[in-house]
Amino acid sequence: MRDLFNQPTDRRGTHSSKWDLMETLFDVPPEDGLAMWTADSDYPTAPCVLRALQEATDHGVFGYFADLSRYEAAIEWWMKTRHGWEIDPSWILTTQGLGNAIALSIDLWTQPGDRIVTFNPVYHEFEQKIRRAGREPVQCPLKREGDRYELDLDDAQSRLDGTEKMLIFCSPQNPSGRIWTPDELRAVADFAARNDLLLIADEIHHDFIYPGQTFTPFDIAAPHARDRLIVLTAASKTFNIAGQKTGNMIIPDDELRGEMVQRLRAIDYAPNALGIRMVTAAYSPEGAEWVDAQIAHLDTNRKTFDAAVNAIPGVRSLPLASTYLAWVDFSGTGMSFEEISRRVRKNAHIAPSPGPEFGPGGETFLRFNLATQTARVAEAGRRLQDAFRDLQ
Numbered sequence: 001m002r003d004l005f006n007q008p009t010d011r012r013g014t015h016s017s018k019w020d021l022m023e024t025l026f027d028v029p030p031e032d033g034l035a036m037w038t039a040d041s042d043y044p045t046a047p048c049v050l051r052a053l054q055e056a057t058d059h060g061v062f063g064y065f066a067d068l069s070r071y072e073a074a075i076e077w078w079m080k081t082r083h084g085w086e087i088d089p090s091w092i093l094t095t096q097g098l099g100n101a102i103a104l105s106i107d108l109w110t111q112p113g114d115r116i117v118t119f120n121p122v123y124h125e126f127e128q129k130i131r132r133a134g135r136e137p138v139q140c141p142l143k144r145e146g147d148r149y150e151l152d153l154d155d156a157q158s159r160l161d162g163t164e165k166m167l168i169f170c171s172p173q174n175p176s177g178r179i180w181t182p183d184e185l186r187a188v189a190d191f192a193a194r195n196d197l198l199l200i201a202d203e204i205h206h207d208f209i210y211p212g213q214t215f216t217p218f219d220i221a222a223p224h225a226r227d228r229l230i231v232l233t234a235a236s237k238t239f240n241i242a243g244q245k246t247g248n249m250i251i252p253d254d255e256l257r258g259e260m261v262q263r264l265r266a267i268d269y270a271p272n273a274l275g276i277r278m279v280t281a282a283y284s285p286e287g288a289e290w291v292d293a294q295i296a297h298l299d300t301n302r303k304t305f306d307a308a309v310n311a312i313p314g315v316r317s318l319p320l321a322s323t324y325l326a327w328v329d330f331s332g333t334g335m336s337f338e339e340i341s342r343r344v345r346k347n348a349h350i351a352p353s354p355g356p357e358f359g360p361g362g363e364t365f366l367r368f369n370l371a372t373q374t375a376r377v378a379e380a381g382r383r384l385q386d387a388f389r390d391l392q
């Protein structure tokens, strides 16, 4: 099964944002460039998902559809067997992916001018979505302690002025790969309660858990927070099907869920039939086996990458507990961010995500997507060593 992840693929010219926008956005030539920015994977999805699509195209009829019961049962099964989380299928609302779910939540539950809290560095789109909606981000820095980030809730508290309405929390955390402990999740729930914040828990990366690590869903750690909790999950990263734009809001509270149901009706949202088929097929015993094999593959990739970049003086890839996104600190090189970025893009021909996009704490970082063939990760390691050869 592991070889499925090492078959060479060429995504150039396939409408892939990661590969086909690389030159426009990062000035990295597609001929020999390595696209390591946006968070999708370069290998095909699981065979069970491909078969479900094949069955759909064999049938050939793509009319309106109804009845999400099998889809909801598959999600219920996945949360229970993979995460020990018992949900009621009626809690599940479907959206056009989680970016859409975040934007909808901001739009429904806050007003223009309201302040929305995040803990940074964090997935850059949180800030973008807050700003685009005319709300104000309150970016509270995480504390870096060695290779780890810690919450600093006292510092966060001191940044609030009482006009905050929402907290968008990433768990596991993108970009650091940090998995929060149940105690930390409870502390975040208490912080939200103290400040009367609606709590959006973005758990999109929850299936990428490396050996020896344990992920706890927010709702299990802090069931007392249910009256303010919106959990976001999706099969999109796990199964590399982000282009099908299907994600879920899991909302245990009847009142909050009722408000979102009404909004989804008002904007005439209905899920995409092919996305539903793909997720239903993915969340299955066969899909679970594929995910386990993928994690073993990614475990090799993170070790390969870290060994190469950590050999460059002044460069540190923080050890990942989760996600396939290596968060690499170049501060020890003493170079400006512009020089670091120039060497990586123009000398190594690699396009990673720029750390400053992730807000306070990301100034000296680049984020490298490792969800690709191991040979590509090794090649990236060699190119980075060459680009900083003068430091060795």
Ligand SMILES: Cc1ncc(COP(=O)(O)O)c(C=O)c1O
Pocket (backbone or CB within 6 Å): 039, 096, 097, 098, 099, 100, 123, 170, 174, 202, 204, 205, 234, 236, 242, 246, 247
């Ligand atoms: C934490 C987090 N949330 C949401 C998204 C976007 O999800 P979607 O593709 O479902 O819109 C990403 C994508 O990288 C992410 O890392």
